Amino acid sequence: MRVIDWKEYISPSPTPYSPLPLALTIGVFDGVHKGHQSLIQRICASPHIPTVVTFKENPVKTLKPDAFTGDIINLEQKLSFLEAWGVQLTVLIDFSPKFSKISGRDFVDLLLGGQAVKLIALGRNFRCGHQLDTGAEEIQGLAGARGVEVWIAPPVMDEGQPVSSSRIRQALAAGRRAEAERLLGWPLESIKPNSCTQ
Numbered sequence: 001m002r003v004i005d006w007k008e009y010i011s012p013s014p015t016p017y018s019p020l021p022l023a024l025t026i027g028v029f030d031g032v033h034k035g036h037q038s039l040i041q042r043i044c045a046s047p048h049i050p051t052v053v054t055f056k057e058n059p060v061k062t063l064k065p066d067a068f069t070g071d072i073i074n075l076e077q078k079l080s081f082l083e084a085w086g087v088q089l090t091v092l093i094d095f096s097p098k099f100s101k102i103s104g105r106d107f108v109d110l111l112l113g114g115q116a117v118k119l120i121a122l123g124r125n126f127r128c129g130h131q132l133d134t135g136a137e138e139i140q141g142l143a144g145a146r147g148v149e150v151w152i153a154p155p156v157m158d159e160g161q162p163v164s165s166s167r168i169r170q171a172l173a174a175g176r177r178a179e180a181e182r183l184l185g186w187p188l189e190s191i192k193p194n195s196c197t198q
Contacts, residue, residue, distance in 0.1 A: 001083040006093045009053075010110050017089055023048035023119035024091075026111075027126065028058055028165070031072035032081040034185040035123060035156040035163045042121040042151055044086040051089040052082055053111070059095045069169055072184075081186075104134020108142045117143075121151045125162075158183055 002016060009015065023046035025039040032040075043050040056075060061068045073081070075092075082090055093099065102110075107128055111117065120143055122136040134142075140150040155162040163183050171180040181187055 001079070001087055001090060003079060003090045003092060006053075006091055009091045010114055012114060015089075015115070017049050017051075018114075019116045021048040021116045021118040022051045022089070023121070024051035024053055024111075024117060025121040026053040026128070027123065029054050029078055029082070030058060030165045031168050031184055032078060032085075033163055033165065033168060033183055034158070035153070037085065037185060038153050038156050039121045039123065040082070040085050040087060042153065043119065046119050048118050049089055050087050051091065052087050053091045053093065054078070054082075055093050055095050057095060059100070062095055062097065063100060069173070072165060072168055072172070101130050104129025104132075104138065105142060108134070108139055112143060112146055112148060117148050119149045119151065121153060124152050124155060 004015060023043040025043050027036065027039070029036050029052065040050070040052070043052075058068065058071060079090060104127070111120075120139065122139065124136055126136045126139075128134055128139075136150070136152050140152065143150050157163070158167075161167065168180050168183050171177075171183065177188060
C-alpha cells in the first residue's frame with residue numbers, strides 16, 4: 001500500500017496512480033470497525049484503485065480537545081489494517097484549524113479536481129467541511145454532476161443500533177471488551193494496547 005499526504009494528492013503533479021481511476025472512501029476510520037469495513041469492501045470490489053482518505057490524527061483532537069477521549073487504534077495500526085483489507089492507496093490529511101475552515105463543497109472540488117475518481121463510498125451519517133456543512137447526499141449530488149458514482153452505505157447494525165466508534169469507546173471505557181470486539185469485528189489481542197484500549 002502506498003501512503004501519500006493530502007498536498008501530494010491535490011498537487012497538479014501526477015501521483016503514482018494518476019491517471020488510473022480511483023474508488024475511494026473518506027473518514028477517520030478509528031478502529032476500522034464493521035461499519036468502516038463495509039465501505040472498504042465496497043471500494044475493493046470495484047475495478048478501480050481502492051483508496052482511503054483519512055487523517056493523521058482524529059479531527060476531534062483539534063476541534064474539541066476536551067471531548068477527545070483517545071484513539072481506539074493509532075495511525076500505524078490503522079494503516080496496517082487498511083493494507084490487510086486490500087486498500088492500495090491511503091491519503092493522509094494533517095488536520096489543522098486552517099483545514100477545518102474549508103467548506104464541504106470546496107473539499108469535494110479538491111477531492112475530485114486532480115484525480116480520476118470513479119466511485120466514492122460514504123457512510124450515511126458522513127459529514128465534512130466547515131462546521132460539517134456538507135453531508136453524504138449533498139456529496140452525492142456534487143460528485144454525481146461530475147459523473148462520479150457515490151454509494152451511501154446502509155448502517156451496519158448490532159443489537160438494534162448502528163456500529164460506531166463512539167459505541168466502541170463506551171464499551172471499552174466500561175470494560176465491556178467482548179462487546180467492543182464484536183463491534184470492531186476483530187480481537188483486541190491483535191493490536192498493542194493504546195490510550196483507549198488499556
